[in-house]
Amino acid sequence: MSPIEIFGFISFWFILIRLTIWAFIPLWRHLRPINSIWRPSANNWAIVTGGTDGIGLAYCQHLASIGYPLLIISRNYDKLVTVKDQLKQQFGIKCPPIRILAFDFSINDIDGSHYRTIEDEIQQLRPGRVDVLINNVGVSFANADYFTVIAHRSPDLMSKMINVNVVSALMMTRMVWNEMLEQNRGIILNIGSQSALNPIPLLALYSATKAFVDYFTHTLVIESRDHSGVIVQSVLPGFVATKMSHLRPSFNVPTADVFVRSAMSRVGRSNRTFGYWWHTIIGIVYEFFNHTLGSDFNSRLAFNILHSYRVKYYRYKKIRDLYNDPIIDQ
Ligand SMILES: NC(=O)c1ccc[n+]([C@@H]2O[C@H](COP(=O)([O-])OP(=O)(O)OC[C@H]3O[C@@H](n4cnc5c(N)ncnc54)[C@H](OP(=O)(O)O)[C@@H]3O)[C@@H](O)[C@H]2O)c1
Numbered sequence: 561m562s563p564i565e566i567f568g569f570i571s572f573w574f575i576l577i578r579l580t581i582w583a584f585i586p587l588w589r590h591l592r593p594i595n596s597i598w599r600p601s602a603n604n605w606a607i608v609t610g611g612t613d614g615i616g617l618a619y620c621q622h623l624a625s626i627g628y629p630l631l632i633i634s635r636n637y638d639k640l641v642t643v644k645d646q647l648k649q650q651f652g653i654k655c656p657p658i659r660i661l662a663f664d665f666s667i668n669d670i671d672g673s674h675y676r677t678i679e680d681e682i683q684q685l686r687p688g689r690v691d692v693l694i695n696n697v698g699v700s701f702a703n704a705d706y707f708t709v710i711a712h713r714s715p716d717l718m719s720k721m722i723n724v725n726v727v728s729a730l731m732m733t734r735m736v737w738n739e740m741l742e743q744n745r746g747i748i749l750n751i752g753s754q755s756a757l758n759p760i761p762l763l764a765l766y767s768a769t770k771a772f773v774d775y776f777t778h779t780l781v782i783e784s785r786d787h788s789g790v791i792v793q794s795v796l797p798g799f800v801a802t803k804m805s806h807l808r809p810s811f812n813v814p815t816a817d818v819f820v821r822s823a824m825s826r827v828g829r830s831n832r833t834f835g836y837w838w839h840t841i842i843g844i845v846y847e848f849f850n851h852t853l854g855s856d857f858n859s860r861l862a863f864n865i866l867h868s869y870r871v872k873y874y875r876y877k878k879i880r881d882l883y884n885d886p887i888i889d890q
Pocket of ligand 1: 609610611612613614615616633634635636639663664665666667696697698699700724751752753754796797798799800801802803804805816
């Protein structure tokens with residue numbers, strides 16, 4: 561064999577083995593049995609933030625259906641009571657214990673005193689422990705708009721959005737993380753959004769908060785690499801038919817129930833999921849453009865789409881457009 565033939569032979573086998581590993585690892589992750597992932601028991605609790613509506617409510621229903629005792633944390637006490645009653649009615653005698661806690665995640669918690677309410681509630685679960693944490697609570701804007709308009713029209717919305725979308729995930733994770741690592745057991749799902757994939761102008765703050773949560777999740781995945789029983793996953797949905805999106809269900813906009821059933825089946829298979837088959841296709845296309853054409857391409861595309869929605873919104877609402885007709889402070 562000539563040196564060139566030897567080089568060709570080694571390269572051929574090297575590339576073949578790399579391709580086989582590349583193709584089989586995701587396939588194996590997808591096909592391996594996941595019965596051991598969800599472990600509901602009287603002492604293994606699940607916490608869902610923002611669990612009275614939309615995606616959070618669907619998580620509560622699915623977790624209760626497999627027997628997880630639930631602690632549901634959301635803003636409105638009456639709605640929490642209604643959800644608890646509904647679950648009890650839905651599952652009858654098979655309904656696991658359900659606790660509710662009214663808590664407003666938008667409040668600034670400078671000294672951590674506000675979150676102590678949740679810490680106390682978690683202590684009440686003893687001798688049980690938190691086995692599952694779904695950091696779902698989130699808020700978005702009523703309409704896409706320029707940052708300058710948001711900053712002028714609703715300055716408090718900025719801190720509220722950071723508190724609800726970012727601080728909640730940090731604080732909730734902080735409360736359960738050490739015990740999960742010590743016991744080498746636990747599941748944390750951080751509900752982000754596809755708007756974390758690249759910067760979305762006119763949804764600047766929302767996409768930035770979701771990117772934060774996605775990055776945070778990745779760091780936890782790496783930091784907990786030696787704890788094989790701890791699962792941390794970033795869930796990045798596209799549009800889901802909920803109050804937040806104001807969209808009706810269709811093949812590309814699943815109901816919260818369909819989305820959650822699909823997303824739960826992906827837990828333990830990857831550290832990051834789009835959750836639903838259509839969102840996965842769109843996510844892969846986004847990522848492909850990000851890597852080939854640069855993230856500016858996707859951002860500009862998003863800008864053009866959202867800008868056209870913005871124009872329609874202003875025409876429909878007949879309100880003053882602070883971007884094109886700004887109020888200059890004297
Ligand atoms: N829907 C989508 O198309 C979509 C797409 C991508 C990502 N996501 C993400 O998925 C998550 C859930 O969204 P969703 O569409 O299900 O939203 P949703 O239908 O508006 O439900 C939000 C839930 O959070 C609660 N909540 C809101 N603000 C709160 C606060 N300050 N304190 C405590 N609880 C509060 C709400 O309680 P109340 O009932 O009292 O308001 C409700 O239970 C969010 O993180 C969102 O960013 C949604």
